[in-house]
Amino acid sequence: MRELPSLRRSTVLLIVAAIVLCIPPANALSKRAPGPVIKLTSQTITLPFGDRTFEGDRWAKVANTRCLLCHSKGMIDKQPPLSPDAWKKEILKMRSAYGCPLRDDQIDGLVNFISQVNK
Amino acid sequence: MNRQFSRDTIDSTVLSRRTFIKLAGAFAASGVISASQLSAMAANSIDLPFGNGERRIVNFPQKNDVILLRTRPPLLETPFEVFDQSVFTPNDRFFVRWHLPVIPTTIDVNTFRLRVDGHVRKPLELTLDQILNEFTSVELAAVNQCSGNSRGFFSPRVPGGEWGNGAMGNAMWTGVALKHLLARANVMPGAVQVRFGGLDSGEVPETPVFLKSLSLDHAMDGQVMVAYGMNGTQLPMLNGFPLRLVVPGWYSTYWVKMLNHIEVLDQPDNNFWMRTAYLIPDTPGASMIPGEKNVKMIPINRMVPRSFITNMSNDGAIKVGHRTEVRGIAFGGDAALKEVAFSADGGTNWQPARLGKDHGGYSFRQWHISFTPDRKGPSTMMVRATNINGETQPATPNWNTGGYMRNVIEQVTVRAD
Numbered sequence: 001m002r003e004l005p006s007l008r009r010s011t012v013l014l015i016v017a018a019i020v021l022c023i024p025p026a027n028a029l030s031k032r033a034p035g036p037v038i039k040l041t042s043q044t045i046t047l048p049f050g051d052r053t054f055e056g057d058r059w060a061k062v063a064n065t066r067c068l069l070c071h072s073k074g075m076i077d078k079q080p081p082l083s084p085d086a087w088k089k090e091i092l093k094m095r096s097a098y099g100c101p102l103r104d105d106q107i108d109g110l111v112n113f114i115s116q117v118n119k
Numbered sequence: 120m121n122r123q124f125s126r127d128t129i130d131s132t133v134l135s136r137r138t139f140i141k142l143a144g145a146f147a148a149s150g151v152i153s154a155s156q157l158s159a160m161a162a163n164s165i166d167l168p169f170g171n172g173e174r175r176i177v178n179f180p181q182k183n184d185v186i187l188l189r190t191r192p193p194l195l196e197t198p199f200e201v202f203d204q205s206v207f208t209p210n211d212r213f214f215v216r217w218h219l220p221v222i223p224t225t226i227d228v229n230t231f232r233l234r235v236d237g238h239v240r241k242p243l244e245l246t247l248d249q250i251l252n253e254f255t256s257v258e259l260a261a262v263n264q265c266s267g268n269s270r271g272f273f274s275p276r277v278p279g280g281e282w283g284n285g286a287m288g289n290a291m292w293t294g295v296a297l298k299h300l301l302a303r304a305n306v307m308p309g310a311v312q313v314r315f316g317g318l319d320s321g322e323v324p325e326t327p328v329f330l331k332s333l334s335l336d337h338a339m340d341g342q343v344m345v346a347y348g349m350n351g352t353q354l355p356m357l358n359g360f361p362l363r364l365v366v367p368g369w370y371s372t373y374w375v376k377m378l379n380h381i382e383v384l385d386q387p388d389n390n391f392w393m394r395t396a397y398l399i400p401d402t403p404g405a406s407m408i409p410g411e412k413n414v415k416m417i418p419i420n421r422m423v424p425r426s427f428i429t430n431m432s433n434d435g436a437i438k439v440g441h442r443t444e445v446r447g448i449a450f451g452g453d454a455a456l457k458e459v460a461f462s463a464d465g466g467t468n469w470q471p472a473r474l475g476k477d478h479g480g481y482s483f484r485q486w487h488i489s490f491t492p493d494r495k496g497p498s499t500m501m502v503r504a505t506n507i508n509g510e511t512q513p514a515t516p517n518w519n520t521g522g523y524m525r526n527v528i529e530q531v532t533v534r535a536d
Binding site: 027028029030031038039040041042043044045046047048049050069070071072074075077078079080081082086090097098099100101 | 169170171174179180181187188189190191192193194219220222224225226227228229247248251252256271276277278281293321322323324325326327347348351352353356357360361391395396
């Protein structure tokens with residue numbers, strides 16, 4: 001490569017350094033003026049899974065494998081006292097609207113179990 | 120713009136990040152946070168004033184001392200004392216509400232793309248760098264409130280997210296006007312709605328993807344924003360990093376988080392989250408009688424006025440003959456606040472409260488008033504907001520099956536000694 005006679009080596013190094021410093025870090029973006037400067041940086045978090053489970057007979061197992069498939073136990077045990085009819089409506093909604101994998105012959109047993117544990 | 124506010128917010132964010140780094144270190148060994156670790160982090164607990172209202176106060180990624188309602192997908196409530204501390208809600212205390220359990224835990228700012236497509240001439244796939252630098256940035260203070268904020272106070276109770284009054288927050292949002300993004304995509308004649316989707320999804324394929332829509336006119340009103348900044352910094356992951364829709368004056372169900380898809384529709388949106396979920400009675404105050412049948416239901420939409428007393432609580436005491444300062448926050452809903460009225464005698468006499476700094480019509484606004492109690496015994500204080508459209512808070516609570524849009528006049532009863 002032909003060396004440019006008018007630039008001394010140290011000047012070239014300075015220019016290179018300046019260019020490098022101007023490149024934003026790989027995982028950060030920022031806004032050019034005007035306006036408020038918001039810097040966006042890549043983010044990683046670790047979300048808790050919620051590992052509380054139901055205890056008891058086979059209906060506890062159904063609740064743990066079906067209800068807790070998509071949400072933690074707090075979704076159930078922070079509800080107000082609900083009648084079995086109200087629970088049945090919620091459980092059927094979980095199946096029809098959200099796709100909870102429940103068989104017809106599991107509905108009444110699960111309603112009964114949830115109504116008991118969440119009195 | 121109030122720069123002082125931004126600096127305060129940034130400071131608190133730095134603090135929370137520091138705390139988070141410490142916590143993250145503790146979690147690194149185990150990989151996931153277990154319930155017992157969450158429990159160990161819990162400083163204390165709180166009893167919200169309705170049945171089954173016991174809650175733990177926990178830390179969560181990028182969140183400090185928030186009320187845990189549900190771990191997965193996260194429902195986190197802002198403790199009410201936060202609203203007494205600042206008119207802007209710090210990011211690390213801001214409430215969190217997700218519908219679907221599969222939420223990305225890593226966002227790379229270099230590979231993230233926002234798609235704008237559908238009934239447009241020029242579909243776009245925008246990088247964050249483009250959104251930050253190729254569009255004019257706007258800033259707006261706006262209240263973000265869950266449709267079901269205060270659901271726990273409904274009587275009779277309704278199932279759902281059993282929030283106290285803390286499923287709301289106020290932030291300074293920075294972003295780009297949605298209309299500029301749509302203009303670049305060149306919306307075709309015949310477009311009727313614009314639909315918004317984010318990166319979250321269900322655990323099973325049958326779960327409907329979370330999508331919300333606005334009318335084209337609303338989307339083009341110049342106020343609806345695609346925000347990348349919240350209180351002067353990037354959004355916390357759980358508030359929708361890197362982009363979320365901001366729909367000033369409307370309930371937060373429309374403020375789609377981790378927004379990565381804007382789709383212009385030439386037919387009204389018929390998806391589950393518009394057609395079946397988040398429906399309110401098409402009645403004054405979205406109110407109906409429990410058990411009432413055949414009520415016409417419509418998608419929830421604009422917010423209504425609310426006001427709160429923030430420096431007094433029901434177990435408090437005041438002194439006869441001593442000047443008592445009462446303060447709080449208020450907002451006008453979908454229109455600017457006009458006045459806040461205060462009553463120290465259970466609603467018999469009302470007087471206007473003094474309003475604090477105006478951060479714009481969609482923001483919380485602080486109010487304060489002083490009075491001197493003249494007799495011993497219980498004193499019931501009430502506060503009532505009215506917006507510039509003359510809409511005010513009702514004296515009796517509304518009721519609906521979804522537990523939405525509560526805005527009854529709030530009251531606090533203290534003892535005068």
